[in-house]
Amino acid sequence: xxxxxxxxxxxIVVGDGIEIHVVSVGANGVRIGVTAPRxxxxxxxxxxxxxxxxxxxxxxxxxxxxxxxxxxSLRTRTPLAPPALVAAEGTDAPHRLA
Amino acid sequence: xxxxxxxxxxxxxxxxIETPFGTFEGRPRDIVTLVDALxxxxxxxxxxxxxxxxxxPLTCLxxxxxxxxxxxxxxxxxxxxxxxCRLDDLQRRRLGATLDTPLLWLAIVRVADGGxxxxxxxxxxxxxxxxxxxxxxxxxxxxxxxxxxx
Numbered sequence: 001x002x003x004x005x006x007x008x009x010x011x012i013v014v015g016d017g018i019e020i021h022v023v024s025v026g027a028n029g030v031r032i033g034v035t036a037p038r039x040x041x042x043x044x045x046x047x048x049x050x051x052x053x054x055x056x057x058x059x060x061x062x063x064x065x066x067x068x069x070x071x072x073s074l075r076t077r078t079p080l081a082p083p084a085l086v087a088a089e090g091t092d093a094p095h096r097l098a
Numbered sequence: 099x100x101x102x103x104x105x106x107x108x109x110x111x112x113x114x115i116e117t118p119f120g121t122f123e124g125r126p127r128d129i130v131t132l133v134d135a136l137x138x139x140x141x142x143x144x145x146x147x148x149x150x151x152x153x154x155p156l157t158c159l160x161x162x163x164x165x166x167x168x169x170x171x172x173x174x175x176x177x178x179x180x181x182x183c184r185l186d187d188l189q190r191r192r193l194g195a196t197l198d199t200p201l202l203w204l205a206i207v208r209v210a211d212g213g214x215x216x217x218x219x220x221x222x223x224x225x226x227x228x229x230x231x232x233x234x235x236x237x238x239x240x241x242x243x244x245x246x247x248x
Contacts (some may be wrong), residue, residue, distance in 0.1 A: 038188055041134050043235055051220045051235050052138035054243035058208035058217065059139070059167040060118035067119050067170065070207075070214055071156050073248050074176055 115148060117168045119158045119161065129162065130224050130231045132199050133192045137235065146233075158223065159222075170212035171204035177216055177247060183237045185223060193225040202226050207247060215244035 005087065011021040020038065021033035034042045112151035113213040116123060128147045135143060138222045141164035141166070143221040148158040168221060174181040202224040206217045224231035 027138050040134070041235075047235050048137050050243060051136075051217075051233065054120065054208070054217045054220065055138040055167075055169075055206065055233075056170055057134050058206045060169070060209065064170075064212070065116050067156065067209060068152050068244065070248065071153050074155050074172065077176075 103114065115146065115160060117148065117158050117160050119153065119156075119168065120122045120171060122150055122158060122160075124148055124160075126134060127229070129196060130159075130229050132231050132233075136167075136233055141165050142167060157204065159204065159206075170207040170209060172207055172219055172224065174203055174205040174216070174218055177205065177245065178241070181238070181241075182217065183221055183223070183234065185234070186210065186213070187227045187234065189223075189234070193230045194228040195225040199225055199227060202231075208244065213245040214237045218248045219243045 004015050006012065006022045008022055009024050010047070013019050017037045019035040021035070023033045025029035025031075036042050099134075100181070105150065112125060115122050115124040121214040124146050126219050130145045130147060132143050132145065135141075142161040146160045148160055148163055153170075156170050159171045161167040163168075174183070185195075190196070190199075190248075193199075193201075204224065206221040206222065208215045208217070219238055220233055220235050220243060221237045222231055222233050223237075
């Protein structure tokens with residue numbers, strides 16, 4: 001890992017179009033600003049890790065037998081109609097997916 | 099490499115797809131391409147949305163690349179009728195969507211004997227007109243990644 005010393009107002013350039021700025025340095029932490037192209041997602045590590053854990057624990061590897069019971073219990077509680085519905089934000093008009 | 103998955107990629111007809119959640123008929127037009135990979139499954143960008151009457155309101159989201167992960171997803175409003183989530187302008191542009199584009203929201207379900215849960219914190223959002231999607235990692239801070247289901 002590259003380790004460099006930076007002061008407030010200084011930055012690091014990574015590859016094409018990514019820049020990491022040191023905005024301020026305080027007793028409780030360092031404020032970092034990140035500039036990146038729009039197709040490069042930037043996340044806090046702990047936020048990313050939380051979703052990694054959630055996604056991995058939800059992915060099915062072996063056949064899952066109890067799904068139809070779960071589906072029918074959801075059908076009884078669901079005020080909305082069928083699944084795979086698309087609701088336009090700000091409108092009430094749903095559209096069925098393709 | 100599953101033969102059934104390969105078949106649907108080259109066919110315009112319905113093709114049977116075997117998943118951990120049953121066998122479905124897949125259609126090439128129901129393939130979603132993720133503009134950012136799902137965290138934890140960075141090797142898979144293409145997913146097939148698979149529905150069946152027995153599974154409603156759940157939908158199977160079957161990965162087509164590399165590790166081919168299989169998920170169950172549900173419209174978050176089936177779980178929390180008042181659920182709403184917002185896309186920022188950048189995310190909307192990356193999906194090729196405008197403010198008027200109807201969007202498909204999908205929360206990932208974790209099926210477990212002790213009680214299934216649904217990730218209402220980090221939903222997937224798909225622009226059905228372009229079939230482009232992404233997962234909002236901090237989509238809704240009020241909800242948990244393992245919100246009880248049922």
